[in-house]
Amino acid sequence: MSNLERRIADIPLERFRNFCIVAHVDHGKSTLSDRLLELTGTIAPGGNKQILDKLDVERERGITVKAQTCSMLYNYRGQDYLIHLVDTPGHVDFRAEVSRSYASCGGALLLVDASQGIQAQTVANFYLAFAQGLRLVPIINKIDLPIADAARALEQMKDTFELDPARAVLVSAKTGLNVEAILPAVIEQVPPPVGDHLKPLKLLLVDSWYSTYKGVILLVRIFDGQIKAGDHITSFATGLRYVVGEVGIMYPNQTPQQSLRAGQVGYIFFNPGMKRSQEAKVGDTFTTVGAEKLVEPLPGFEEPKAMVFVAAFPVDQGDYAHLEDSINQITLNDRSVTLQKESSQALGAGWRLGFLGSLHCSVFEDRLRQEHGASLLITPPTVPFKVIWKDGREETISNPAKFPEQEVGRGGPLVELQEPYVSMTITLPEEYLGRVIELCEGNRGEQKELSFFTATQVILKYDLPLAQLVDDFFGKLKSATKGYASLDYEESDWRKSNIVKLQLLVNKVPVDAVARVVHSSQAERLGRQWVTKFREHVDRQMYEVVIQATAGKRIVARETIKPFRKDVLSKLHASDVSRRRKLLEKQKEGRKKLKAVGNISIDQKAFQGFLAK
Secondary structure (H helix, E strand, O other): HHHHHHHHHHOOOOHHEEEEEEEOOOOHHHHHHHHHHHHHHHHHHHOOOOOOOOOOHHHHOOOOOOOOEEEEEEOOOOOOEEEEEOOOOOOHHHHHHHHHHHHHHEEEEEEEEOOOOOOHHHHHHHHHHHHHHOEEEEEEEOOOOOOOOHHHHHHHHHHHHOOOHOOEEEOOOOOOOOOHHHHHHHHHHOOOOOOOOOOOOOOEEEEEEEEOEEEEEEEEEEEEEEEEOOEEEEEOOOOOOEEEEEEEEEEEOOOOEEEEEOOEEEEEEEOOOOOOOOOOOOOOEEEEEOHHHHHHHHOOOOOOOEEEHHHHHHHOHHHHHHHHHHHHHHHHHHHEEEEEEEEEOOOEEEEEEEEHHHHHHHHHHHHHHHOOOEEEEEOEOOOEEEEEEOOOOOOEEHHHHOOOOOOOOOOEEEEEEEEEEEEEEEEEEEEHHHHHHHHHOOOEEEEEEEOOOOOEEEEEEEEEEEEHHHOHHEEEEEHHHHOOEEEEEEEEEEEEEEEEEEEEEOOOOOEEEEEEEEHHHHHHHHHHHHHHHHHHHOOHHHHHHHEEEEEEEEEEEEEEEEOOOOOOOOOOOOOOHHHHHHHHHHEEEEEHHHHHHHHOOOOOHEEEEHHHH
């Protein structure tokens, strides 16, 4: 038995603390985690930065994508405490990670940047934690900055969340100032977990990831009983049985232990290993084989639904198998991506991928390029829409190619088309209010509420079509407010909408790879942009090429590429006009014949150029 295990075995349940760090994106969660790990001696000081951000893309962008966990031992007033920390993502796309982390914790550090104050994601995380009954410890970070205004941040916390400013801890995670005051505050304010290690085993699956050698590794929170290698356990969701191969804690990497008991959070994997990551359903309850009748399963989590769909195609069809392997490997660790095969006449075989949001999509794309060296084409993001037929059937379609050809009404079978809306909350400084309202109205938004939560900060609530949100709305909002606005959204409902399918035709033949479902008010503007952009990438042919954009049955824009032509009059000098006309007519006949048999070939590079951002 190692020294670490001996220390943990001596700690009773009353001296366990499980907590997570939640905040708006970029308020310093991962840096604070580093300081806490250094303070408890879990990692050596001055080592690698953001030790819990394990993906390259997380380090490069400075964001957290996946919630990471770590156990720490801390000596407070002569007694050892086992403290378990979860570092959560701050971006709205990964909200499901935050709500899962809450389930394994008894409290949370609500972190606020002293220079920025409370922002949209802080508000959303607060209400999420409040609904779960977690104890919140307010922390004001970045107090070393020249523009930090800690008094304002404390006042906002008191006015918005009714949190007592006297309980707040003021720190600077970067310089390590006052960080040592955080853990005593956690020990005194966060309640210990409840559980009994003598009862039958009951554990909750919080997260899982895939390892090539060990199969699926599960991160679990144990509520009752204890678990050790060799135990036979069964899942309530799938009914499958497994033999435990190893148990341990994250300290900060996987550290094997002889057993885990009630109140602890740790990892387990099986022997023989769990092969399919689909078997690890997050939110599932496991117990010992034979104790199924004695244990009440825990309420699970809501699986996050894909909100943004893109089609991905390999640049070279020869790379199809390699790209398929790469996508499958990444989806092993990211179950929120939905995947189905798709083919296009213009771009060949590919996939339709569903993501939680546009940042999730771009992170996935970066991981494919960096970790697997894949080169791929990604179509602009689209959202699902709902079709209601005359016989009462409802159908949700995520692929624009399957959009019904019939028009609404007109006595046909199609009754109504609906698109998804989101409720979004924007917090911004008052001076940018006019610009932001203009931006929301221009994107078909409906204002729901406008309130000032301090003299200069505004909370603005809008209902906005999801299609507008994925069309780089966040980027436009950031540029309209010089990066000061913050955005949070959640699904609202489906609403009746006048949407049409916008398509590109080349010589009256539709190009299937380039189709989008848009609102009829935007069809003309987008159609004009499309034909102008596509024209730049198509080579001239021996006959006229007509590029058109159609919305439904209506043509909304057209560009013509003139053909190459031979100068048939060059050999004539002082000839009669009828002779000239005869030669030109003959050339015209030849063109007609060529156009009838000629099939326009558009190079793959034209699509790559057109789809490139």
